[in-house]
Amino acid sequence: MIDVTIRSGSKPPLGGWLPPAALSAPQADVLNAIADELIPGGEGFPPPSGVNVVGFIVRYVAPSGQEAKWYPFLTEAEFARRLDELGSAFVSASSAERVQVLIGLERDDAEFFGRLRDMVYYAYYSRPEVVAAINRNLEAGRDYRNSPQPYGYTDVMDDWDDDLLSRVKGTYTRTEDVVRLPLPENLRP
Amino acid sequence: MATHSETDVLVIGAGAGGAAMSKRLSDGGVKVTCLEQGDWLHPMNHPHMYDGWELERLRTWSWHPNVRMFPEDYPTTGNAAPMMMNGVGGSTLHYAGAWPRFKPVDFRKGTEHGLEGTIDWPISYEDLEPFYAINDAEIGVARRVGDPGNPPRPEGWGPASRGGKVGRKMGRGFDELGWHWWPADNAILTREKNNRMACNDCGFCLGGCPRHAIASTDVSYWPKALANGVDLRVNARVETITTANGRATGAVYIDRTTGARSEVRAKIVVLAANSIGTPRLLLLSAQKGYPDGLANSNGLVGTHLMFHSWSFEDYWFDEPLEGFKGPEPAVLYSQEFYDTDPSRGFVNGFSLQVGTALGAANSALGTNTGKIAPWGAGHREFFNKHFAHHALVYVQGEDLPVRTNRVTIDPAVVDSSGLPVPHVHYDLHENDRRLITWGQERAREAAEAAGPVIDMATTGIGGVGGPPPGWHIMGTCRMGNTPEDSVTNKWNQTWDVPNLFITDASSLTTGAAVNPTSTLQAVSVRAAEYIKRRFADITSQTKTPSNADAPDF
Numbered sequence: 001m002i003d004v005t006i007r008s009g010s011k012p013p014l015g016g017w018l019p020p021a022a023l024s025a026p027q028a029d030v031l032n033a034i035a036d037e038l039i040p041g042g043e044g045f046p047p048p049s050g051v052n053v054v055g056f057i058v059r060y061v062a063p064s065g066q067e068a069k070w071y072p073f074l075t076e077a078e079f080a081r082r083l084d085e086l087g088s089a090f091v092s093a094s095s096a097e098r099v100q101v102l103i104g105l106e107r108d109d110a111e112f113f114g115r116l117r118d119m120v121y122y123a124y125y126s127r128p129e130v131v132a133a134i135n136r137n138l139e140a141g142r143d144y145r146n147s148p149q150p151y152g153y154t155d156v157m158d159d160w161d162d163d164l165l166s167r168v169k170g171t172y173t174r175t176e177d178v179v180r181l182p183l184p185e186n187l188r189p
Numbered sequence: 190m191a192t193h194s195e196t197d198v199l200v201i202g203a204g205a206g207g208a209a210m211s212k213r214l215s216d217g218g219v220k221v222t223c224l225e226q227g228d229w230l231h232p233m234n235h236p237h238m239y240d241g242w243e244l245e246r247l248r249t250w251s252w253h254p255n256v257r258m259f260p261e262d263y264p265t266t267g268n269a270a271p272m273m274m275n276g277v278g279g280s281t282l283h284y285a286g287a288w289p290r291f292k293p294v295d296f297r298k299g300t301e302h303g304l305e306g307t308i309d310w311p312i313s314y315e316d317l318e319p320f321y322a323i324n325d326a327e328i329g330v331a332r333r334v335g336d337p338g339n340p341p342r343p344e345g346w347g348p349a350s351r352g353g354k355v356g357r358k359m360g361r362g363f364d365e366l367g368w369h370w371w372p373a374d375n376a377i378l379t380r381e382k383n384n385r386m387a388c389n390d391c392g393f394c395l396g397g398c399p400r401h402a403i404a405s406t407d408v409s410y411w412p413k414a415l416a417n418g419v420d421l422r423v424n425a426r427v428e429t430i431t432t433a434n435g436r437a438t439g440a441v442y443i444d445r446t447t448g449a450r451s452e453v454r455a456k457i458v459v460l461a462a463n464s465i466g467t468p469r470l471l472l473l474s475a476q477k478g479y480p481d482g483l484a485n486s487n488g489l490v491g492t493h494l495m496f497h498s499w500s501f502e503d504y505w506f507d508e509p510l511e512g513f514k515g516p517e518p519a520v521l522y523s524q525e526f527y528d529t530d531p532s533r534g535f536v537n538g539f540s541l542q543v544g545t546a547l548g549a550a551n552s553a554l555g556t557n558t559g560k561i562a563p564w565g566a567g568h569r570e571f572f573n574k575h576f577a578h579h580a581l582v583y584v585q586g587e588d589l590p591v592r593t594n595r596v597t598i599d600p601a602v603v604d605s606s607g608l609p610v611p612h613v614h615y616d617l618h619e620n621d622r623r624l625i626t627w628g629q630e631r632a633r634e635a636a637e638a639a640g641p642v643i644d645m646a647t648t649g650i651g652g653v654g655g656p657p658p659g660w661h662i663m664g665t666c667r668m669g670n671t672p673e674d675s676v677t678n679k680w681n682q683t684w685d686v687p688n689l690f691i692t693d694a695s696s697l698t699t700g701a702a703v704n705p706t707s708t709l710q711a712v713s714v715r716a717a718e719y720i721k722r723r724f725a726d727i728t729s730q731t732k733t734p735s736n737a738d739a740p741d742f
């Protein structure tokens with residue numbers, strides 16, 4: 001059988017770890033509940049729990065047996081422990097209560113909270129459903145694609161305004177015209 | 190030494206300077222061996238097609254060796270964090286290909302003010318111009334000719350990269366103020382060349398380029414150099430440059446895959462390991478006759494480190510600008526404030542360069558200045574207003590060459606081969622602090638003239654935090670006028686060892702207020718041409734000639 005495992009050797013694997021870090025269903029529920037408070041759905045945008053942000057995040061958490069040497073500097077065990085601490089009480093709490101818990105986490109453990117928030121942002125805005133929502137709802141994001149390649153944006157790229165360019169003025173000092181200038185007063189020895 | 194081989198010219202480092210050198214020499218039939226501590230980069234190792242492409246910039250595609258911690262990287266210590274990449278292509282594997290040239294005045298800053306360690310270059314813009322042109326043709330520059338703010342340049346291989354809505358918007362701002370501006374020259378193909386695809390405006394230049402549109406040297410110079418027969422050895426980390434009787438004899442390197450040491454003996458040695466790696470290697474090569482390091486009898490190796498002074502200014506506007514499209518760091522530039530005007534309270538000047546942003550995640554996570562979208566109820570409104578409404582204006586200032594800004598050796602830390610690492614110290618000079626403060630105000634004027642600006646944020650003086658971000662690492666082994674003011678003569682020949690040359694960004698005498706690579710490669714091509722034509726003279730010299738006495742081309 002072909003072994004599809006990405007091993008780090010001594011480099012972080014591009015695209016994250018496969019197989020990814022393992023979260024239990026209750027841990028995934030906590031992560032989804034956190035994500036839904038960080039980026040509430042609505043106004044044409046899906047909630048994070050509906051677009052599998054968890055599947056993205058677990059690829060970047062260092063799976064068991066790997067050091068958390070690279071961003072987001074979280075091991076599977078540590079991450080799972082953090083989610084267990086919040087547990088089902090967090091999942092079943094009201095949105096207002098969950099927000100209070102997250103405000104507390106942000107205050108008391110800014111580093112972990114920052115990583116969690118950033119991972120949710122990275123995950124959410126990478127999801128095809130969210131890109132589709134950006135295309136549908138935001139004029140500025142009409143042309144935005146899932147990834148830079150392979151398509152790029154040449155088909156939808158504006159060119160220069162030749163009229164403006166025809167008016168540009170400028171000059172430069174020729175080699176033979178360089179002369180000693182007085183130093184600004186405050187820089188004189 | 191267990192194994193050794195012989196060559197005419199040994200080049201150390203396969204990056205910007207080393208590749209240009211190897212190709213030009215081998216075009217002329219010179220036998221070249223190049224030692225590079227890193228390996229080849231496979232196009233599938235770019236993040237552009239992964240859903241985590243934006244996040245990868247914090248891991249696999251971090252600019253910082255201390256963050257990536259790849260085995261081919263070496264750590265640095267000190268108060269500054271130089272950004273570099275180690276592999277065939279060197280730091281050009283990571284660079285964006287912004288391709289301005291130095292201006293004539295940049296070669297005469299000693300005459301103009303001579304502040305701190307500033308000296309004149311031993312050559313002029315006119316001396317270098319033919320080599321800029323050769324190098325531009327090699328890499329396939331994208332250019333719109335006609336910039337009235339610079340000497341005329343030849344037609345590009347392709348037209349300038351298109352500016353998109355960001356270019357139109359900021360162009361209008363500069364026009365409104367009557368300030369100089371022009372579409373950026375880029376080392377990015379806008380027309381196919383030698384199996385390299387043209388840019389498709391994907392917007393993610395600082396993760397390398399899987400289409401090979403950006404002229405990193407693994408795709409620009411190396412294929413031709415290899416076809417010429419250059420013996421490029423990868424995973425070959427040089428430990429010492431060897432000497433005998435006042436001349437370089439070659440180098441000893443460690444094969445990183447086996448740990449075995451080998452020696453390459455050469456008639457001429459060219460060092461191109463960049464402004465950190467080159468002084469590191471010279472200092473590590475201390476030996477009998479060179480107690481303070483090679484080519485360092487005057488103590489100048491490692492000194493006068495320059496980074497450019499920086500500030501990133503993010504502006505958000507009330508209209509869609511779609512900054513996820515097109516060349517990331519250099520859409521256009523204004524050089525309205527390039528020249529020294531002492532009445533401003535500082536010497537030197539700066540370019541205002543307009544760039545773009547990445548994608549949606551980067552926008553939510555603060556673009557270039559940490560302006561992060563709030564979480565919770567306010568998130569959607571913030572995101573919708575900011576995403577793709579943005580233009581970056583960065584102030585890129587000329588920083589003074591200061592003797593105490595320098596690279597030394599940190600014996601307490603070693604790389605994966607056990608070699609001591611460089612320690613990097615940099616303090617922003619008061620002159621440069623003032624320059625950037627003043628430049629920030631001009632950036633804001635330009636944005637407001639393009640207006641209306643709905644939000645703005647800045648990294649503050651010096652980039653993020655104290656020392657400026659070190660992606661333009663220059664100086665440290667500068668070329669100059671006398672054995673007292675520099676490390677090499679005007680042909681890049683070290684003053685102490687006549688057949689040891691230095692042809693990377695460390696040889697730049699001053700840093701100008703523009704991105705350095707077009708200039709350092711032009712310098713390298715010029716030196717290669719000199720070595721080729723003057724091979725017999727150089728190999729018989731026992732003393733490095735003065736600039737006046739050195740044989741000309």
Ligand SMILES: Cc1cc2nc3c(=O)[nH]c(=O)nc-3n(C[C@H](O)[C@H](O)[C@H](O)COP(=O)(O)OP(=O)(O)OC[C@H]3O[C@@H](n4cnc5c(N)ncnc54)[C@H](O)[C@@H]3O)c2cc1C
Nearest residue numbers: 202204205206226275279280285286287427466693694706
């Ligand atoms: C993120 C980023 C963006 C940039 N954008 C731009 C831009 O838009 N425009 C621009 O002009 N410049 C840009 N630069 C700067 C540009 O990359 C450098 O100016 C240029 O690559 C420096 O060339 P060099 O020859 O001095 O060294 P490098 O290109 O760094 O090459 C040095 C090589 O030497 C090798 N080496 C070092 N020590 C040893 C040793 N002991 N043994 C064997 N090999 C060794 C290294 O592995 C490396 O491959 C950017 C840089 C970064 C990091």
